[in-house]
Amino acid sequence: MVNANVTSTGKRDRGLLRVDGNECKGCGLCIEACPPKAIHLSDGLNHYGYRTATYNGSGCTGCGICFLACPEPGAITVLRLRRDVAVQQEEAVACASN
Numbered sequence: 001m002v003n004a005n006v007t008s009t010g011k012r013d014r015g016l017l018r019v020d021g022n023e024c025k026g027c028g029l030c031i032e033a034c035p036p037k038a039i040h041l042s043d044g045l046n047h048y049g050y051r052t053a054t055y056n057g058s059g060c061t062g063c064g065i066c067f068l069a070c071p072e073p074g075a076i077t078v079l080r081l082r083r084d085v086a087v088q089q090e091e092a093v094a095c096a097s098n
Helices: 029-033 065-069
Strands: 015-019 040-041 053-055 076-084 089-096
Touching: 015 089, 029 053, 029 065, 065 076
Parallel strands: none
Antiparallel strands: 015 076, 040 053, 076 089
16 A cells, blocks of 8 residues: 655645666756656665755646656656555555666
8 A cells, every 4th residue: 555645735645656776867857847846866876976856845736747758768667656545544556667
């Protein structure tokens, strides 16, 4: 079970973002493409010397636009959170991944 964060507007996140630091080259296309601006560049460098994209920890809508904008296969995985009303639990369902 995945616990969704609540954004500053009081809404629950609808998605979850994972960035593979070994694949990301820090081009910033996902940051510009993200509608809720839930991605930023990290302060540290990966082992290739790139500042990689990092999920802010909340605000993801699960739209997958960052995944589509990313030129590196496998760098971004977007999970859409699905809420089962009867059981009141949330689980992550793969939305966009290589």
